[in-house]
Amino acid sequence: xKKALVVLAGLLALASVANAQTFVWPQKWTVAKPSEVRxxxxxxxxxxxxxxxxxxxxTAEAGNVPSIISPYGLVRRDPSTGDWIPxxxxxxxxxxxxxxxxxxxxxxxxxxxxxxxxxxxxxTTWRIHxxxxxxxxxxxxxxxxxxxxxxxxxxxxxLRISYPKPDATAFAVAxxxxxxxxxxxxxxxxxxxxxxxxxWTLNENPDNxxxxxxxxxxxxxPGERLVLKRNPAFGEWNKDEAGNPLPYLDRYEIKIVKxxxxxxxEFLAGNIDVLAPSTVDHISQIRQAIQQGRLxxxxxxxxxxxxxxxFMVFNWNKSSDPFKQNLFRSDKFRRAMSHIVNRQAVVxxxxxxxxxxxxxxxxxxxxxxxxxxxxKYEYNLQEAAKLLAELGFSKKDREGYLVDNRGRRLExxxxxxxxNAQREQMAKLIVDEAKKVGVKINFSAIDFNTLVxxxxxxxxxxxxxxIIIGLSGGDLxxxxxxxxxxxxxxxxxxNKSGQCLDPRETQLDALYSRGRTELEFQKRREIGFQMQQIxxxxxxxxxxxxxxxxxxxxxxxxxxxxxxLISAIWGQRQLELTFIKR
Amino acid sequence: xxxxxxxxxxxxxxxxxxxxxxxxxxxxxxxxxxxxxxELDPKVTPETIARLRAQFGLDRPVxxxxxxxxxxxLHLNLGYSFAYQAPVLEVIWPRVVNSMVIVIPSxxxxxxxxxxxxxxxxxxxxxxxxxxxxxxxxxxxxxxSFFLALIAIYLLLQLKFRTGTLIFPVSGMTSSGFEQMPPxxxxxxxxxxxxxxxxxATANDIAGLSRLMRGQMLEVLGLDYIRTAxxxxxxxxVVLYKHAFRNAVIPFVATLGGLLPSLISxxxxxxxxxxxxGITPFFLDAIANQDLYVIAGFLTVSLVLLMIxxxxxxxxxxxxxxxxxxx
Numbered sequence: 001x002k003k004a005l006v007v008l009a010g011l012l013a014l015a016s017v018a019n020a021q022t023f024v025w026p027q028k029w030t031v032a033k034p035s036e037v038r039x040x041x042x043x044x045x046x047x048x049x050x051x052x053x054x055x056x057x058x059t060a061e062a063g064n065v066p067s068i069i070s071p072y073g074l075v076r077r078d079p080s081t082g083d084w085i086p087x088x089x090x091x092x093x094x095x096x097x098x099x100x101x102x103x104x105x106x107x108x109x110x111x112x113x114x115x116x117x118x119x120x121x122x123x124t125t126w127r128i129h130x131x132x133x134x135x136x137x138x139x140x141x142x143x144x145x146x147x148x149x150x151x152x153x154x155x156x157x158x159l160r161i162s163y164p165k166p167d168a169t170a171f172a173v174a175x176x177x178x179x180x181x182x183x184x185x186x187x188x189x190x191x192x193x194x195x196x197x198x199x200w201t202l203n204e205n206p207d208n209x210x211x212x213x214x215x216x217x218x219x220x221x222p223g224e225r226l227v228l229k230r231n232p233a234f235g236e237w238n239k240d241e242a243g244n245p246l247p248y249l250d251r252y253e254i255k256i257v258k259x260x261x262x263x264x265x266e267f268l269a270g271n272i273d274v275l276a277p278s279t280v281d282h283i284s285q286i287r288q289a290i291q292q293g294r295l296x297x298x299x300x301x302x303x304x305x306x307x308x309x310x311f312m313v314f315n316w317n318k319s320s321d322p323f324k325q326n327l328f329r330s331d332k333f334r335r336a337m338s339h340i341v342n343r344q345a346v347v348x349x350x351x352x353x354x355x356x357x358x359x360x361x362x363x364x365x366x367x368x369x370x371x372x373x374x375x376k377y378e379y380n381l382q383e384a385a386k387l388l389a390e391l392g393f394s395k396k397d398r399e400g401y402l403v404d405n406r407g408r409r410l411e412x413x414x415x416x417x418x419x420n421a422q423r424e425q426m427a428k429l430i431v432d433e434a435k436k437v438g439v440k441i442n443f444s445a446i447d448f449n450t451l452v453x454x455x456x457x458x459x460x461x462x463x464x465x466x467i468i469i470g471l472s473g474g475d476l477x478x479x480x481x482x483x484x485x486x487x488x489x490x491x492x493x494x495n496k497s498g499q500c501l502d503p504r505e506t507q508l509d510a511l512y513s514r515g516r517t518e519l520e521f522q523k524r525r526e527i528g529f530q531m532q533q534i535x536x537x538x539x540x541x542x543x544x545x546x547x548x549x550x551x552x553x554x555x556x557x558x559x560x561x562x563x564x565l566i567s568a569i570w571g572q573r574q575l576e577l578t579f580i581k582r
Numbered sequence: 583x584x585x586x587x588x589x590x591x592x593x594x595x596x597x598x599x600x601x602x603x604x605x606x607x608x609x610x611x612x613x614x615x616x617x618x619x620x621e622l623d624p625k626v627t628p629e630t631i632a633r634l635r636a637q638f639g640l641d642r643p644v645x646x647x648x649x650x651x652x653x654x655x656l657h658l659n660l661g662y663s664f665a666y667q668a669p670v671l672e673v674i675w676p677r678v679v680n681s682m683v684i685v686i687p688s689x690x691x692x693x694x695x696x697x698x699x700x701x702x703x704x705x706x707x708x709x710x711x712x713x714x715x716x717x718x719x720x721x722x723x724x725x726x727s728f729f730l731a732l733i734a735i736y737l738l739l740q741l742k743f744r745t746g747t748l749i750f751p752v753s754g755m756t757s758s759g760f761e762q763m764p765p766x767x768x769x770x771x772x773x774x775x776x777x778x779x780x781x782x783a784t785a786n787d788i789a790g791l792s793r794l795m796r797g798q799m800l801e802v803l804g805l806d807y808i809r810t811a812x813x814x815x816x817x818x819x820v821v822l823y824k825h826a827f828r829n830a831v832i833p834f835v836a837t838l839g840g841l842l843p844s845l846i847s848x849x850x851x852x853x854x855x856x857x858x859x860g861i862t863p864f865f866l867d868a869i870a871n872q873d874l875y876v877i878a879g880f881l882t883v884s885l886v887l888l889m890i891x892x893x894x895x896x897x898x899x900x901x902x903x904x905x906x907x908x909x
Contacts, residue, residue: 044758049867050859052666060620060665135634140627201668219761222676223859224754227761253758257857258866262753265735266857269742269752294743449614449872456621473624481624490621490628 021108023087027241028080030577032559034242041580042251043557044272046263050223050256054209055200056179057128057136066177068254069228070213073175074103074122074159079561079570082368082476084171088117088178088212089159098166098519101174105157110233111180112211119153121212124181124188126151133193141173149173166517168478168524180210214238214247214576228252238576248559248579268295273554274572278547280352286552298560299552304567305356305364306549308472310426312337312414313541315467316495319460323408328465328494329501332387334539338377339384340433346545350425354550358543360532362479365549365568369479371529374536385437393438402438411440412465415454418445423468426544430468441466458496467493468544476569478516478524480531485512494540504538556580583900590896594889602655603648605881609874610644616664616872638664640874651878660882661875665868670879674861680755681848681860683776688784688849689841696788697831700795704803705822715792722789728851731782735856738778750778753857779856783849791834798830835902839895843887 027033053059056066074089086092089103109117129136130148142149147164154160161174187195200209206217215228228251235245255272257263264282267275268289277283277299289295314328314337327333343357359376362369377383388394393402393410402410414430416423424445431441454464471481471491483489486509487500500506508531515527551572553560559578566572616638617631635641639650654661660670699719703712725733735752742748751757755775760768802808803826811821848861857863861880868876900906 042758050864053668055667058667132633133637135637137626140625140630197667201672202666203668203672221756221760221859222673223680223864224756224857225758225760255754255857256859257753258863259855259857261732262735262855262857265739265752268739269748271752271758289743447613449612449618452618452621453614469622471622471624483624483627491624 021106021237022239023106023237025238025240025246025574025577026078026080029561029565029574030559031562032577032579034240034244036558037240037244037248037579038581039244039248039579040250042253043249043274043575043578043580044253044255045274046255046257046266046272048256048258048260048263051202051220051226053201054204054217054220055197056125056177057134057184057196060137065217065226066179069209069211069215069217069231070177070179072213073177074105075171075175077476079565079574084175092174099164100160100162101170102154103159103161103174105159106237107157109212109237111182112216112231112233113180114233115180115182117178117212118156118181119159120156120181120185121178122159122176123151123153124185125176125179128179128184128188128193128196129176131193131196134196135193138176141176166519168516168519169475170519172475172477178212180212183210215252218251223256225256226254228254240577247576249575252575267297267552267554270295270554273557275552276572277550277552280354283354283550296555297552298555299550300563300566300572301550302354302548303551303572304549304569306472306546306568307363307365307474308470308546309358309361309363309543310423310468310470310546311358311541311543312341312430312466312468313455313493315462315464316501317458317460317462317497318465324412324465327391327410327412330391331502331538332391334542335377336384336387336391336437337434338539338542339380339387340437340439341430341542341544342379342433343545344379345429346426349429350422351545351547355545355547357545360535360543361481361484361541362528362532363474364546366474366476366479369476369525369528371532373529374532376536377539379433381433381437388437388439396438399440400438401440409440410438411442413442413444414466414468415444415446415451415464416468417448417451419448420445422547423470427468455493456490456496458498460497462496469493470546479528480512480515482512482516485509485531502538504534505540508534508538556582587893587897590893594893597889598885599652601885602652602878602882605885606648606651606878607644609872609877610647612872614872615640616874619871651875655882660879663868663873663876665871665873665876670875674864674876674880674883677859677861677864678846678848680858681853681862682845683755683772684779684783684849684852684858684860685845687776688780688787689844691780691784692787692791693834695784696791697795697834699788699792700797701799701822701827701830703792703796704799707800719789719793722785723793725786726851727782727786728855730785731779731852731855734778734782751775755859779849779852779858782856783852795830795834798833799826802826802830832899832903835898836895838898839891839893840888842891842894843884846887847884 047063051065052061054065059066072087074087075084076087077083078085088106088109090106092101092103094101105119111117126142128134129138130142144164144167149164150162152160152162163170184196187199202220202222206219209217211231214231214234216231218227218229220226230247230250238246240246257266263275264277264285266272268285277286283299283301286297286299290297314334316325316329318325318328347353347355347357356364358364360374364370388402388410392404395403397403397409414427416427427443431443434441451467451469454462455467455469457463481491484491486492487495487505488498495501495505500509511527511531515524518524518527549568551566553572557578558581560573561570617634620626620631639647651661663670663673666673699715703715706712738748738750738752751774755772757771760771763771808821808826811825846861850862852858853860853862854866865880
């Protein structure tokens with residue numbers, strides 16, 4: 001009896017250790033039950049542009065190799081709620097003054113080369129990212145308003161992150177991906193930033209690339225294919241609810257296919273398993289192939305909007321042309337311009353019906369952040385004409401364009417980047433509608449870099465009237481741009497004089513800072529709603545519309561997200577929970 | 583002859599500096615630079631971008647950048663790619679080798695097919711065969727290769743839908759699982775992938791070259807010495823191949839030197855459409871990103887090969903054409 005108790009106690013102790021060590025991937029993230037899952041097989045995907053490096057400190061493009069093989073950090077988001085949950089940390093505590101978060105690191109995690117993962121790995125990674133000479137793209141994320149965020153090792157499995165001020169996006173920073181200190185540390189000590197930059201180029205032997213995530217590099221053929229294989233060390237502490245190690249797949253192959261038509265052809269031929277087509281033509285070809293029984297696949301049309309925006313912005317800094325400057329600074333004028341944007345026509349014509357109109361800076365896909373009571377200055381030419389008349393433009397000249405009582409014609413230039421067919425179409429729609437109310441818009445498509453140069457120029461006199469462009473890269477914690485909303489921001493595109501010109505800009509600037517430091521989600525959302533109200537009245541930029549996300553997959557695959565989770569933010573599946581049915 | 587070669591080599595030096603400077607200048611004249619894209623990233627501060635500009639040396643005057651680059655070049659260092667953060671040669675070389683897999687067979691095929699077609703067209707002028715070949719040549723000349731590639735992909739897919747098998751792959755250079763194959767299977771796999779791109783890449787050129795050959799041959803066949811040869815009672819075969827063909831082919835010898843730069847310059851848009859990992863898609867990316875030293879480095883290598891190629895062409899001509907003397 002006594003012996004049995006000892007064994008039982010031992011077993012319990014073991015179980016608690018195992019629990020502390022294991023991250024269980026919730027059943028609600030997948031449609032498949034652990035019992036239906038088959039292990040093994042290869043998932044085949046494709047990307048448009050080639051990879052450039054395996055080095056996590058100098059990689060710059062989205063969807064880079066380091067972020068594929070090892071995507072996670074101390075915390076991650078639960079796609080079913082959007083909340084931050086402990087991941088490589090087993091728990092965390094936030095200090096009373098909200099300036100420190102202390103993380104207990106999960107014990108028993110190993111790098112793919114067998115070495116334990118400890119606090120040192122985070123410290124070294126942070127040191128290298130914040131070395132100016134390395135030129136890491138993550139550099140800026142470790143600073144708030146120019147003040148540094150610092151990491152402190154309490155012991156091997158305890159890490160403290162200190163923030164210069166309370167920050168709503170604190171966890172997004174804490175979620176940075178650790179890389180092995182025992183690989184990068186010695187080089188950094190010996191050769192500094194220059195040594196780091198030379199590491200893990202594409203010519204590196206894949207066996208030397210160490211990962212904490214689900215994948216290891218098996219082989220890479222330049223411009224052609226990246227083959228990843230399961231990282232067994234990951235499966236030791238990542239399990240499904242039945243206790244099976246993850247990922248289920250043996251391999252994950254990514255073909256580099258520069259042409260979207262060729263990608264589609266490969267998907268139709270059954271040679272790649274996942275695709276997110278963006279044009280109506282591609283979507284209908286996939287649907288046709290499915291209907292005619294030539295392809296066994298699933299496509300979710302209009303699964304969600306995408307996390308990017310398209311908008312028209314007017315230049316408030318035109319000291320050389322006071323007439324235009326006054327016009328562009330008038331919210332009545334901008335409201336009139338919003339009334340001539342036929343967003344439904346944009347969705348129908350530009351996106352073939354597969355798009356979503358936009359009214360504020362918050363991407364429509366971030367549903368919980370969208371203020372439903374915000375006024376929308378919808379397409380309404382009478383209303384536009386009325387507002388313009390109030391501004392003194394009630395007469396028309398011989399060509400049918402509006403003039404004020406001094407005979408000055410209502411006319412301005414509009415530019416977008418050449419080669420972006422969708423933006424060019426939007427511009428043409430706007431030009432046509434403007435003509436109906438008597439506004440003359442001269443449209444030109446110019447080189448992208450020239451456009452960006454004009455848009456981001458600063459001072460009292462900037463060289464453009466209006467531009468159509470888009471932004472992407474938002475945040476679920478606080479969906480307002482840190483360098484868009486503040487008047488000194490680099491992307492405060494309408495007014496780059498360096499100071500607020502409209503009292504509502506000042507208000508937005510203040511609200512932005514308040515929201516960013518508000519840690520209570522509900523309160524923060526209220527501030528966000530208020531900001532959207534002011535944005536809608538001020539209309540610093542006129543939002544147009546964006547396309548939608550339409551994921552497709554070959555039915556060889558199982559383990560996609562439940563429908564409610566499929567969106568541009570969470571994607572179609574967790575690769576770790578994906579398996580091959582046949 | 584030796585004096586001539588030396589003189590030609592001396593001429594190459596100013597040409598080289600002039601051409602590289604011009605290339606460098608044109609790339610630099612394009613608005614913006616490699617970091618312009620990053621400026622629209624809401625997460626990156628202007629200070630960071632300015633710092634990166636300084637690190638990449640993009641904040642210096644153009645002539646200074648050129649001199650630095652030239653200095654590296656004379657040490658046989660093509661410079662550094664911003665995007666890959668690696669030496670240019672290191673990132674370009676594998677792509678060039680991949681392109682050669684298409685370019686070399688396609689060049690051989692071109693000469694082997696186009697020249698006989700041209701000769702046939704000249705000897706049997708206005709016959710039914712000549713008319714059919716002429717028609718095909720005009721079609722081949724007028725359809726751009728990227729479109730031909732799209733048509734090929736479409737046909738392969740239709741065949742797959744009807745028969746359930748892919749006769750040739752739709753894109754790429756190797757199959758999934760290539761790394762696990764034995765060497766011979768790997769070779770066959772690449773060959774199998776190369777068939778369609780090679781045919782597509784060659785189609786346009788065959789059309790052009792065969793018309794040229796036909797014209798040349800017709801011109802030679804109308805000359806006096808051919809009439810003399812026939813009057814002597816030589817067999818038609820000897821007249822055609824020993825006398826006419828040898829002289830008609832001389833202009834093509836001159837084009838052999840030009841093949842040298844085309845060896846590395848890739849097979850063109852076929853590579854993009856059929857996802858062949860060659861130099862073309864890579865180079866287009868470099869241009870789109872303004873990856874300065876990749877563009878400049880690649881142009882420089884092409885330029886050197888072009889200069890050497892031209893020299894070889896001239897020497898070959900002198901060797902095969904007794905009417906040319908370099909003294």
